[in-house]
Amino acid sequence: MTKSIYLDYSATTPVKKEVLDAMIPYFTELYGNPSSLYTIGQESKNAIAAAREQVAALIGAQPAEVYFTSSGTEADNWAVIEGAMWKRKQGRHVITTQIEHHALLHSGAYLEKEGFEVTYLPVDPDGFVRVADLKAALRPETTVVSIMFANNEIGTIEPIAELVQAVREAQEGFGTKILFHTDAVQALGNVHIDVKALGVDMLSISGHKIYGPKGIGALYIRKGVNLPEHMHGGGQEAKRRAGTENLTGIVGFGKAAELSRENLETHIEQLTKLRNYFIDRVREKIADIRINGSLESRLPGNANITFKYIEGEAILLLLDMKGIAVSTGSACSSASLTPSHVLTAIGVPVEEIHGSIRFTVGDFTTKEDLDYVVEALIEVVAKLRNISSVSAESGF
């Protein structure tokens, strides 16, 4: 029997059965275009309204503040690029961080190409943005600040409320208005999110990270923030994001958000327990490892571990042969052959980045799964260390 243990819940999650069940009728029976006036069109419209309420409830927003997009990436692009373009008469300076997802980094790169100046804030060795660094970077020309809620690689949860506070104080002094955006794709369903308490202007989320379908995301835009539309067409999403709605995706995202809200406490508690159990076992059984990123204020399911003296892609492949799915920050596994920018930013030496593996547990992970993974890891790490030309004795 081949085992199949998925420990890459930060990459994506399986769609929960309840979610799929909720989606099914909207493929074949209730397929009407929500813009159509006849009955099945209106039923689709109602289904979207209900899903918008479900998603809004998960983040403490009003339904009208939630705009569905195709992905978290689209939401990030919309918020940051359109935000900067919209405010360019006020200034051409954008602030983000060195540990953002590529959806943000490449949006920043695009803005630079368009003549904007982008500051990429560093993080401390634990993976946190320092409020003082943000304060020092803010200027009268700053129009958009985008800082991720939780990091996808090391799971660190940034102090968003404090960072927003710093921006509000600064803009008061400058007499300007600065848009604060956060990419909450990883945070959603893993952290309590209340957009009102945080005070953010915009927040990106995605369905497939919370046991919903792929191809659906959303941007929260605070009421009163007149971010321009970025898709022009038939007036969908309150005329701000045109295109016939991804009906099944929206219904699925809604259901997934509802389930996530109902189970949030249990989910966080259960994943934290499993993750800590896993880290403790690995620490106990395998020498020469390093846990990357703070274990405080971290996504419940995330463990990022360097296995020194060996390389991550080889670990990943050998684990895959044992039916275990994980990811790595090694350069060898990236399309660009560059090591993880996040681990680089927190100061992990490059040779240790190559040996980093991200394990993310989720709602379907069991303690038995993790016991199997630890046993497999012991074997794989020993095997590769035996092959390796570097060792604890030789050092890197």
Add this chain to the structure above:
Amino acid sequence: MALYNDKVIDLLTNPHNVGDIESPDGEGTYGSPVCGDMMKISIKVDENDVITDAKFRTFGCGSAIASSSIATDMIIGKTVDEALKITNKDVLDELGGLPAIKIHCSVLADHAIKSAIYDYAQKHGKTYSGLEGFDPNADDEDTNHGCDMELHLPKSLSEIK
């Protein structure tokens, strides 16, 4: 598994010739842990200039380990001159191909072989035409197989790859 062919996977799972030869006739290392792969190769050469044994140790990804395994297999039984004629392409062909992005990993093997033979030639006062112009310590663009691992912190557009 789709990324690599069965041969590569098999060699990663059961690599041949792992280890160090005790009192080798030649030994060479190529690459660095910073670059993500480093291969060390040691050889035994008999009085007829035939490589009778070869062993490797590699820090690196799946394809680097598989290339090391197959390259050591390929040189055992060959004369030093024959071994020096082995190119990356030979290693790559023997592996049945690698994904385009991984091809640089096979460059490691032929360079490590040359380094080990260079060491053998130095120690035994021999010269080989296949070693002409070869410097195991050269640090130019060609020999670091595209390794460019300075810190990739996004500070400006040009640094985001």
